[in-house]
Amino acid sequence: MGVQMEANWDDMRVFLAVARAERLSGAGKTLKMDPATVGRRIQRLEEAFGTPLFVKSPQGYALTNEGERLLPRAEQAEQAMTLAVEETSGQTGTLNGVVRIGAPDGCANFLLPQVCARMREKHPGLELQIIAQPRVVNLTRREADMAIAVSAPDTGRLTVQKITDYRLHLAASRRYLRRHDPIETMDDLQKHRMIGYIPDMIFDKELDYLAASGNDQLGISSNSVSVQLNLLRQSAGVGIVHDFALPFVGKVSKILTEQFSLTRSFYLLRHADDRKVERLSRVAAELADGIKREVAHLEGLT
Numbered sequence: 001m002g003v004q005m006e007a008n009w010d011d012m013r014v015f016l017a018v019a020r021a022e023r024l025s026g027a028g029k030t031l032k033m034d035p036a037t038v039g040r041r042i043q044r045l046e047e048a049f050g051t052p053l054f055v056k057s058p059q060g061y062a063l064t065n066e067g068e069r070l071l072p073r074a075e076q077a078e079q080a081m082t083l084a085v086e087e088t089s090g091q092t093g094t095l096n097g098v099v100r101i102g103a104p105d106g107c108a109n110f111l112l113p114q115v116c117a118r119m120r121e122k123h124p125g126l127e128l129q130i131i132a133q134p135r136v137v138n139l140t141r142r143e144a145d146m147a148i149a150v151s152a153p154d155t156g157r158l159t160v161q162k163i164t165d166y167r168l169h170l171a172a173s174r175r176y177l178r179r180h181d182p183i184e185t186m187d188d189l190q191k192h193r194m195i196g197y198i199p200d201m202i203f204d205k206e207l208d209y210l211a212a213s214g215n216d217q218l219g220i221s222s223n224s225v226s227v228q229l230n231l232l233r234q235s236a237g238v239g240i241v242h243d244f245a246l247p248f249v250g251k252v253s254k255i256l257t258e259q260f261s262l263t264r265s266f267y268l269l270r271h272a273d274d275r276k277v278e279r280l281s282r283v284a285a286e287l288a289d290g291i292k293r294e295v296a297h298l299e300g301l302t
Contacts, residue, residue, distance in 0.1 A: 022060040096125030102144035106225035108132035115290035157272040164292040176235035193219025195239035209240040244298035
């Protein structure tokens with residue numbers, strides 16, 4: 001790579017945005033910049049390096065080999081700038097600015113609103129953004145600053161911290177239980193249709209709850225925990241639900257609690273380089289503690 005360049009941090013910021021979004025329009029939204037301007041900035045940067053950093057196609061912008069080599073250096077520059085801003089503006093040790101959190105929709109709907117509301121009340125300068133995703137958020141591509149996951153990944157430059165265990169049980173509405181064949185044993189489940197995840201959209205094996213129940217006869221399925229819970233409320237069948245979500249759903253009761261239960265875990269994932277950023281480390285610590293306490297509180301109500 002010819003290094004007759006005079007790229008500044010702003011150039012690196014544009015490069016990172018395009019590398020992560022893979023489109024000028026997506027990068028423009030992140031940067032609050034017109035896509036044509038983003039394109040000109042990338043062209044100028046490539047001219048400064050004397051080599052293409054992206055391959056352009058109808059599908060978007062993909063990094064060339066030279067772009068791949070530049071990426072970790074640009075991320076290091078990003079980290080250095082973040083630290084410098086915090087130190088020079090006197091923000092070290094305070095919680096402010098924007099932090100984006102990715103989470104599976106069960107956690108995003110039934111845990112993070114309470115946890116984040118308390119954090120925001122404690123830290124008025126903090127803006128928290130919650131991404132509810134039916135998949136694992138890609139931290140390498142900086143889709144979020146940190147993410148909650150239901151299993152610990154074994155690839156990528158990530159730090160992984162176990163937050164807490166949580167429990168799930170079979171459940172149905174009281175109206176459904178009155179109107180259908182009794183469910184007194186696990187074998188009785190075979191007479192009932194289940195509510196659960198769409199099989200080919202299960203993005204993590206830890207979410208394959210029905211396999212553990214022995215009954216995979218789906219009546220209605222959804223990739224959303226919230227939709228599944230609303231189906232239970234409508235007496236559409238029997239499902240496996242998070243104990244922490246039940247306090248939000250009226251007239252739905254756990255069944256066969258002595259015969260069936262599942263334990264799963266939440267993990268906090270962060271980009272390895274972010275360990276040096278005190279602000280993000282403190283947000284992560286408060287977030288993990290808040291989720292652990294909220295799970296314990298809500299499970300206690302059931």
